[in-house]
Amino acid sequence: xxxxxxxxxxxxxxxxxxxxxxxxxxxxxxxxxxxxxxxxxxxxxxxxxxxxxxxxxxxxxxxxxxxxxxxxxxxxxxxxxxxxxxxxxxxxxxxxxxxxxxxxxxxxxxxxxxxxxxxxxxxxxxxxxxxxxxxxxxxxxxxxxxxxxxxxxxxxxxxxxxxxxxxxxxxxxxxxxxxxxxxxxxxxxxxxxxxxxxxxxxxxxxxxxxxxxxxxxxxxxxxxxxxxxxxxxxxxxxxxxxxxxxxxxxxxxxxxxxxxxxxxxxxxxxxxxxxxxxxxxxxxxxxxxxxxxxxxxxxxxxxxxxxxxxxxxxxxxxxxxxxxxxxxxxxxxxxxxxxxxxxxxxxxxxxxxxxxxxxxxxxxxxxxxxxxxxxxxxxxxxxxxxxxxxxxxxxxxxxxxxxxxxxxxxxxxxxxxxxxxxxxxxxxxxxxxxxxxxxxxxxxxxxxxxxxxxxxxx
Amino acid sequence: xxxxxxxxxxxxxxxxxxxxxxxxxxxxxxxxxxxxxxxxxxxxxxxxxxxxxxxxxxxxxxxxxxxxxxxxxxxxxxxxxxxxxxxxxxxxxxxxxxxxxxxxxxxxxxxxxxxxxxxxxxxxxxxxxxxxxxxxxxxxxxxxxxxxxxxxxxxxxxxxxxxxxxxxxxxxxxxxxxxxxxxxxxxxxxxxxxxxxxxxxxxxxxxxxxxxxxxxxxxxxxxxxxxxxxxxxxxxxxxxxxxxxxxxxxxxxxxxxxxxxxxxxxxxxxxxxxxxxxxxxxxxxxxxxxxxxxxxxxxxxxxxxxxxxxxxxxxxxxxxxxxxxxxxxxxxxxxxxxxxxxxxxxxxxxxxxxxxxxxxxxxxxxxxxxxxxxxxxxxxxxxxxxxxxxxxxxxxxxxxxxxxxxxxxxxxxxxxxxxxxxxxxxxxxxxxxxxxxxxxxxxxxxxxxxxxxxxxxx
Numbered sequence: 039x040x041x042x043x044x045x046x047x048x049x050x051x052x053x054x055x056x057x058x059x060x061x062x063x064x065x066x067x068x069x070x071x072x073x074x075x076x077x078x079x080x081x082x083x084x085x086x087x088x089x090x091x092x093x094x095x096x097x098x099x100x101x102x103x104x105x106x107x108x109x110x111x112x113x114x115x116x117x118x119x120x121x122x123x124x125x126x127x128x129x130x131x132x133x134x135x136x137x138x139x140x141x142x143x144x145x146x147x148x149x150x151x152x153x154x155x156x157x158x159x160x161x162x163x164x165x166x167x168x169x170x171x172x173x174x175x176x177x178x179x180x181x182x183x184x185x186x187x188x189x190x191x192x193x194x195x196x197x198x199x200x201x202x203x204x205x206x207x208x209x210x211x212x213x214x215x216x217x218x219x220x221x222x223x224x225x226x227x228x229x230x231x232x233x234x235x236x237x238x239x240x241x242x243x244x245x246x247x248x249x250x251x252x253x254x255x256x257x258x259x260x261x262x263x264x265x266x267x268x269x270x271x272x273x274x275x276x277x278x279x280x281x282x283x284x285x286x287x288x289x290x291x292x293x294x295x296x297x298x299x300x301x302x303x304x305x306x307x308x309x310x311x312x313x314x315x316x317x318x319x320x321x322x323x324x325x326x327x328x329x330x331x332x333x334x335x336x337x338x339x340x341x342x343x344x345x346x347x348x349x350x351x352x353x354x355x356x357x358x359x360x361x362x363x364x365x366x367x368x369x370x371x372x373x374x375x376x377x378x379x380x381x382x383x384x385x386x387x388x389x390x391x392x393x394x395x396x397x398x399x400x401x402x403x404x405x406x407x408x409x410x411x412x413x414x415x416x417x418x419x420x421x422x423x424x425x426x427x428x429x430x431x432x433x434x435x436x437x438x439x440x441x442x443x444x445x446x447x448x449x450x451x452x453x454x455x456x457x458x459x460x461x462x463x464x465x466x467x468x469x470x471x472x473x474x475x476x477x478x479x480x481x482x483x484x485x486x487x488x489x490x491x492x493x494x495x496x
Numbered sequence: 497x498x499x500x501x502x503x504x505x506x507x508x509x510x511x512x513x514x515x516x517x518x519x520x521x522x523x524x525x526x527x528x529x530x531x532x533x534x535x536x537x538x539x540x541x542x543x544x545x546x547x548x549x550x551x552x553x554x555x556x557x558x559x560x561x562x563x564x565x566x567x568x569x570x571x572x573x574x575x576x577x578x579x580x581x582x583x584x585x586x587x588x589x590x591x592x593x594x595x596x597x598x599x600x601x602x603x604x605x606x607x608x609x610x611x612x613x614x615x616x617x618x619x620x621x622x623x624x625x626x627x628x629x630x631x632x633x634x635x636x637x638x639x640x641x642x643x644x645x646x647x648x649x650x651x652x653x654x655x656x657x658x659x660x661x662x663x664x665x666x667x668x669x670x671x672x673x674x675x676x677x678x679x680x681x682x683x684x685x686x687x688x689x690x691x692x693x694x695x696x697x698x699x700x701x702x703x704x705x706x707x708x709x710x711x712x713x714x715x716x717x718x719x720x721x722x723x724x725x726x727x728x729x730x731x732x733x734x735x736x737x738x739x740x741x742x743x744x745x746x747x748x749x750x751x752x753x754x755x756x757x758x759x760x761x762x763x764x765x766x767x768x769x770x771x772x773x774x775x776x777x778x779x780x781x782x783x784x785x786x787x788x789x790x791x792x793x794x795x796x797x798x799x800x801x802x803x804x805x806x807x808x809x810x811x812x813x814x815x816x817x818x819x820x821x822x823x824x825x826x827x828x829x830x831x832x833x834x835x836x837x838x839x840x841x842x843x844x845x846x847x848x849x850x851x852x853x854x855x856x857x858x859x860x861x862x863x864x865x866x867x868x869x870x871x872x873x874x875x876x877x878x879x880x881x882x883x884x885x886x887x888x889x890x891x892x893x894x895x896x897x898x899x900x901x902x903x904x905x906x907x908x909x910x911x912x913x914x915x916x917x918x919x920x921x922x923x924x925x926x927x928x929x930x931x932x933x934x935x936x937x938x939x940x941x942x943x944x945x946x947x948x949x950x951x952x953x954x
Contacts, residue, residue: 150745171745174836175860177753178725179732179746183860183886185835210745221744222734254733261736263719264890267636274637274898275712276680278719286679286901287608287629287668288637295635377643378632390879402633402641403892412879421848421870421891428641428892432722433882434861440732443744 066099066136071494072126072200073105073475079117082127082479084472090196090204092139096153098208099137100162104243104469105199106130107482107490108166109306110411111191115479118413121193128492129166129190130246131198132215132239134159141209151220153209160216164198164205165438166190166247171210181439184210199475201494213442215242221443225450233450240466240491241449241456244311248465249456250441252311252386253448255409257441258432259300259382260319262405268298268381269325274403297357298327299380301367301399304387305333305342307465307489308409312384313342314349314455318448321355328358328374332367332395339363341462341488348454348463364395371399379404386410390418403428409436465489471496524557524594529952530584530658531563531933537575540585540937542930548654548662550597554611556666557595558620562701562927563657564588565940565948566624567764568869569649573937576871579651586950587624587648588704589656590673590697592617599667609678611667618674622656622663623896624648624705629668639897642668657933659952671900673700679901683908691908698924698949699907699914702769706923706947707914708899710769710844711906713867715899716890717758717840718777720863726756726839727783732861755815756785757838759825759857762845763791763800765923765947766867770842771800772807772913776906779813786816786832790825790853797821799920799946806912806921822853829857837862844868848876861886867894923947929954 070089075082090099105128113119114127135158146153150171156162169176169184176184186207191197196204205211214220218230225233259265266277271291276282298320302313313331320327331342339361346359362370371380379401385392388410396406397419406429423429438445449456458464467488470478481487528547533540548557563586571577572585593616604611608629614620627634627642634642644665649655654662663669672678676688683691717723724735729749734740756778760771771789778785789800800819804812820828829838837859843850846868854864855877864887881887896903907914916922925946928936939945 148747150747152745172747174750174753177731177747177749178861179735180725180861180886222741257733257736258721261721263716263721267638273635274895275715275902276637278715282680287610289606289608289630289635291635292632295632388879388883393879403636403638403895408879408882410883412883414878414880417875417877417879417882419875420872421846421851421866421875422872424866424875424889424891425846425868425870425893428638429889430891431882431887431889433879433888434886435883437732437861444733 066202070201071472073128073472073492074124075114075127076124077117077122080115082115082476084475087126089202092137093204094206095139095141096207096209097139098135098156098205098212100131100133100164100203100205101136102131102133102198102201102203102494104132104239105492105494106243106246107478107492108247112483113411114192115483123193125191125193126196126200127191128197128199130243131203132161132163132243132246133203134161136202138208150209152212152214155217155220156209156212156214160214162212162214163242163245164190164212165250165442167438168195168206168211169439170207171439176210179440180437182435182437199492211439213245213439221446223443224447237449237453238457240459240469241453243491244449244456244465245442245445247438248307249311249449250438250445251308251409251436252313253315253445254436254441255312255384255386255407256315256319257444258407259316259384259405260298262382262430262432264403264405264430265298265381268296269323271296296326298325299371299375300327300329300382300384301371301380301396302329302331302384302386303392303395304385304410305331305338305361306386309333309384309386310342310345310465312386312409314345314452315448316384317349317354318451320357321353324356326356330367330370331359331361332364334363335485344462345455349452350454353451368399375401381405382407388412390415394418397423397427397429400427400429405430405432407432409434411435466491469493524660528659529930531586531930531950532582533572533585534582535575535580538573540573540934542933545584547660550595551662552664553597553599554665554667555597556593556614556663556670558589558591558622558661558663559594560589560591560656560659560661560952562590562697563950563952564701564704565936565950566705570941571869572650573941581651583649583651584654584658585649586655586657588701589648589661590619590621590701590704591661592619594660596666608667610670610672613675613678614667614670614672618672620670620672621700621703622648622670623708623900625896626653626664626669627897628665629897634668637898638895640893640895657950669897671703671897679904681901682905695907695911696915698917698927699911701949702907702914702923703900703903705896706765706769707907708896708903709766709867709894710771711773711903712894712899713770713842713844713865714773714777715902716865717774717842717863718756720840720888720890722861722863722888723756723839726754727781729754754784756783756840757829757833758785758787758840758842759829759838759854760787760789760842760844761850761854762843762868763789763796763819764844767791767842767844768800768803768923770844770867772803772910773906774842775807775812776909778815779811782814784814788825788828789817789819790822792821793943802920803913807910808912811909826857833859839863840865846870848873852876855881855885855887858885858887863888863890865890867892869893924949927951
């Protein structure tokens with residue numbers, strides 16, 4: 039996620055019922071280390087707490103190998119989220135299954151495949167929210183809004199910045215990196231397995247949130263009906279149906295009409311992933327493009343430039359790519375399109391000012407995709423403004439579990455970017471142990487470090 | 497359009513340049529009758545004013561056969577639109593070309609076909625806004641936001657409630673009902689011509705605004721990516737690409753998952769057209785549905801029920817259709833979907849309260865299409881609310897010129913509804929002459945009559 043979550047208002051129902059069954063987690067130490075938040079704010083402590091146990095037959099216990107710090111953890115850290123319950127932080131983690139509830143077996147009919155196939159010892163990555171995988175909302179693929187869902191690292195569900203984490207509804211939630219047959223991919227099984235052995239845990243951890251969220255933003259923009267005329271070369275509304283003809287009063291498109299002009303606002307880790315996702319789509323589908331990636335902070339712009347430089351030429355497609363601050367970006371869009379504006383905007387900040395800038399930059403009949411976590415301020419628009427520009431919006435949280443397959447494929451393709459730690463082009467700044475957790479939160483909050491990963495067993 | 501337009505802020509630039517050429521409109525009486533609005537409000541006068549002349553080579557002069565009164569005319573009528581310029585009212589008209597500028601000829605290369613084919617004597621209907629048909633925005637099909645556009649019946653452009661009207665950029669704007677080769681259709685040329693001879697002028701007049709706007713609303717909803725899982729039977733994001741596979745952890749859809757649940761809020765003429773358009777899409781594409789059509793006014797609900805009753809059974813598709821007030825509709829959606837909510841909402845009121853109700857009714861990852869003309873109040877949402885429900889919005893004005901072909905096909909199919917005047921199932925309440933214009937505005941404003949059409953030559 040892009041910014042932190044106000045857990046008290048975030049659509050999930052709070053605690054899970056504790057069933058009468060309690061399945062002992064065998065062979066694990068009774069206590070563990072965890073990074074805990076204490077109210078009211080800025081108080082992170084590494085504490086010894088009981089190791090989680092199976093509470094429900096659908097649970098799994100995961101031994102955490104790596105857990106990342108995310109920009110959205112800062113809302114609670116800063117005390118802005120209306121939270122007052124001490125809890126374990128973190129919603130990005132990768133690890134190994136060490137215990138499973140009684141729902142898991144060799145032949146569980148009618149439930150997600152993982153209930154039959156997940157085994158102790160499997161390597162897994164989790165999306166940042168739980169989802170059952172079985173309800174109407176999950177069946178449609180909208181896993182981020184499962185009514186039984188919960189956000190890791192919130193008062194409702196202990197997080198992954200710990201040595202162990204309990205994963206409710208694990209058969210719907212987890213992504214089994216030891217069994218590539220449990221997800222579809224454009225890659226063959228062989229290539230999937232080969233890729234898995236080549237990918238570092240720190241790069242696979244990007245699947246937990248930032249990479250699928252970035253891919254979700256890019257996917258929504260390029261597939262929006264209002265973008266289709268540019269992509270298909272056929273005018274609205276004929277662009278919607280392949281069999282429709284355009285032999286009326288319309289005149290032919292120029293090459294200029296086929297250029298996708300997109301601004302990405304906000305170049306934190308998710309914004310960079312969104313840009314990488316966007317570059318992948320336009321390269322794969324051979325769509326000519328002009329992309330401007332925007333951030334107010336020079337350090338983020340420099341990171342974006344380094345990432346773009348590291349991407350192999352075949353993954354960059356055919357277009358123009360610039361990284362600018364907001365004023366320069368507005369001038370650039372004007373230079374590219376005159377008074378028209380951008381085809382679409384990826385708003386990856388989660389702030390009303392970013393939405394206002396997106397409105398200024400987008401063309402009439404344009405699309406604003408907003409994957410940031412917004413706060414309490416009202417939308418900075420009148421209905422008339424939105425009518426006058428025929429604006430479309432796609433708001434909301436990434437259904438990360440559903441986006442794992444395309445995000446995984448992109449991770450494999452973009453090892454030029456996701457492989458390293460601490461290099462100019464890598465999204466991960468450093469890997470530290472829990473002794474540095476308190477200081478890492480402080481430094482991350484101040485913008486003194488980029489993305490930090492915790493290694494709980496060092 | 498659904499409600500009136502605040503012309504001063506509506507994105508167009510005001511007056512057209514008067515070129516040095518002034519082409520005399522020959523053979524017409526120098527003066528004509530027109531329905532004129534006078535500031536500050538509620539002041540409609542039928543006046544004798546000069547007959548319009550060709551001012552620009554791209555102009556056409558149309559002799560008006562019928563011109564309709566639209567709900568959106570009431571914004572200016574009531575003095576709510578910040579307008580202070582006396583002008584001729586009306587943006588819905590049908591008529592006959594009586595004069596053409598010098599741009600029209602037998603072989604105009606590279607311009608819209610009408611510049612070569614439009615002739616004096618042709619029967620035409622106009623969209624409610626002018627569009628050049630030649631710029632980037634028009635080429636993409638987004639004709640409602642042509643930078644050279646203007647709204648008829650506003651301070652920027654004299655309206656169609658007159659005996660004659662000047663149509664700027666007529667080769668891009670008009671729809672030539674005398675030459676069916678100038679638009680594409682699912683019908684054959686023969687069937688198009690046959691249909692044209694069978695359609696009354698009053699029903700063809702529905703093309704000017706309300707029918708394409710209704711079809712636009714329905715088209716956007718059913719084609720939105722977030723609706724695709726229901727329509728295709730494949731989960732997000734596999735629903736986006738036909739070649740993607742779903743052999744992962746997903747479980748099969750139930751029949752319930754394939755039912756499109758849609759609420760239409762607002763049953764004025766556009767809302768009824770949107771409902772008719774929606775019923776046509778679900779019947780044609782054989783999508784099971786549950787549709788609730790909502791209005792606060794009993795008279796509008798009764799009209800909607802009569803329209804539905806008049807539609808032939810094959811055009812109703814396979815689903816449930818109910819007409820309710822808002823409270824009953826919310827209970828109905830809960831009964832249908834539990835806590836989930838509607839797949840999509842067509843908001844056809846143009847008011848913040850209707851948007852709030854749409855938010856309450858829509859499911860997470862749902863779509864709100866808003867074709868109403870909104871006013872100055874801010875959007876009634878916080879960013880957090882939109883994040884929490886993963887809401888998508890499509891705002892704005894119908895590109896009526898681009899929507900004419902599908903709207904025409906629907907008009908031909910739905911002659912059971914669009915044929916009559918003054919019957920329970922017809923959208924047109926009465927056809928009157930200009931002597932009744934002042935009284936008609938008053939009665940229409942008070943809700944005492946439904947849609948009124950003026951016949952300027954009676």
